[in-house]
Amino acid sequence: LFVEIDTNSTPQVKTSDYLVPTYMYIGWNQRRPVFSDKKTRQALSHLVNKDQLIATVMRGMAISTNSPIYFGRPEYDSTLNKYEYNTTKAKQLLAEAGWTDSNGDGTLDRVINGKRVDFTFTFLLNAGNETRESIALLLVDEMKKVGIQAQAQKIEWSVFLENLKSNKFDAFIGAWVNDPSPSDLYQIWHSSQINNKGSNYVAFNNRRADELIAMIRTEFDESKRMAYYREIQQIINDEQPYTFLWILKYPTAYNRRLQGVEFYTVRPGYILNNWWVPKGMQKYTSPN
DSSP: OOOOOOTTTOTTEEEEEEEEEEEEEEEEOTTSGGGOSHHHHHHHHHTOOHHHHHHHTSTTOEEEOOSSSOTTSTTOOTTSOOOOOOHHHHHHHHHHTTOBOTTSSSSOEEEETTEEEEOEEEEEEETTOHHHHHHHHHHHHHHHHTTOEEEEEEEOHHHHHHHHHTTOOSEEEEEEEOOSSOOOOHHHHSGGGSSTTOSOTTOOOOHHHHHHHHHHHHOOOHHHHHHHHHHHHHHHHHHOSEEEEEEEEEEEEEETTOBSOOOOSSTTSOOGGGOBOOGGGOOOOOOO
16 A cells, blocks of 8 residues: 655655565466476566566565565575566577467467376456456466466455365465574475465475475584575575566654654564654643
8 A cells, every 4th residue: 555645745754665575476386287387487577577466566665685584684595597588588488388279279288197187377366456357467478479378367355265275276375474583484385284274385396405404504613504494495596486577665754753664674674662652742741
């Protein structure tokens, strides 16, 4: 929700923004045949024009990200492939994954487990989230340009969560809170969290990633832990179980009389008890 403020008519108001380590992403359910191949998932990431979405849907209030690790952390790998918007590259990867329009009906298809499968799927969305709906509708148009037939379905929040936990979805748009401290990747990325309503909704399953998650938890040598973090980020970046979107910027406005105003990476991003107004500028007093 954005509220416009006319700073010309309210000169006493100071506006700013701050980053909160919450990242948005698109999750591709690897249990679905259409998403089982990593080149397909890589192609889909190349069809997401993040810069345009940030400018239009987010009104500039976000910065792009490519990792589950918060970019301000030393564990973050800045060398990760950014999967820039590139329809030519997407088409190339789709062809390499075996997707063609074999029957000329305008929809890509390929043979999976001996059966021809059309590239069609549904984005699952939680109703009432206009941002995610706008993202999905724009992506539906992008997919159509290359022969992928997608649609968006909105459902109530509790049902949405239950469908994710029960694997009843093709793709979805979601968000997680980054850790401003060293991340424990177990809950979302370990293969043990795929079943029994765990948080690995997209069924990411990589043996080396499981090993790295376990080693990060027990390694005290900082340089080794850093290497493990970077390796698992490279694996996730290559596999693209998520198309990482962006980290949110939160807009803020406050009266210029306030002193001690600072913002932090830990939610909610501010400590109101640390804000104060000099006595000579105070307009309100508490009753005795």
